[in-house]
Amino acid sequence: MKIIVPMAGRGSRLRPHSLTVPKPLIPVAGQPIVHRLVKDIAKVLKQPITEVAFVLGDPAWFGDDVVDSLTDLATSLGAKASIYRQDQPLGTGHAIMCAKDSLSGPAVIAYADTLIRADFNLDPEADSVIWVKQVDQPEAYGVVKLNDKKEIIELVEKPQQFVSDLAVIGIYYFKEVSQLKDQLQKVLDNNIINGGEYQINDGIKGMMADGKVFKTGEVSEWMDCGNKTITLDTNQRMLGFLQADGxxxxxxxxVKNENSSIIEPCYIGENVVLKNATVGPYVSIGNNCVIENSTVKNSLIQNQTSIKNANLDEAMIGNHVKYDGKFTKISIGDYSVLE
Known part of the structure; x- marks a missing residue:
């Protein structure tokens, strides 16, 4: 089994946190988003992963450190790492085709801004499985239309009239992914563009027209990391799941604890110093941070950061930050928000 991960986007909705770190490598509950995603998919599939192919953007942005991190991730699963580049943002279908040399055999394609919780077996009669989640407002999502056999017969983007309440979350299984490659090549050759881009959905529709059977795989939890508010919510939910899993x-x-309290669930990384602090619940703190004379809850703090004299709630703070709540003369970078 292969896992294909298109992740070339810059993650502009998560700025300023994605200004220096690609969004899929921003830690949530102590691990980069893409690491958690790939590991969770491997756990759901319950079979050996032979290759993980990553589609990255500009090497100036997705540099050697990113490649090394992703290679280590694949190696941890006993898999080969393949690195591809998408030089232009031409859509989901184009991104997948950038990894065409890896598009053979059984594979899962997963976009790297989503986390899931799921436990199911792949339907052996299906040519493809599309992961979905039941939602309250299906008109805000792309949804699947099913026939009487519970097979997917259509993908409908933001339906104005009710089609189903099963939203597509951006994770797909293909029994033979070369079939998708063939259809996407037709999309590229015939310049089939929707929304200004080449879309995976047009390749899937080609497979459906050829009579391929598509089934749904429903996840119990679908967590997004699109912006700061949603990422903090995902961090909270993931910490709760990890605490329950044990x-x-x-x-x-x-962790050096000096007269401090930790209210679980929290993730606290290596060589963190807590001095006269109350941390938690639902806080993630990266490596080599100092939290002093502060109260922090419902927050996500990255590595090498110092927080003093602060009362933080629903805060997301990056790497190498120095924040002292006593001072009012503050230098903050682009796209930052103080509320």
Missing amino acids: EEQLVSDS
């Missing part, structure tokens, strides 16, 4: 150590043994 499979990961969430608070490092190297």
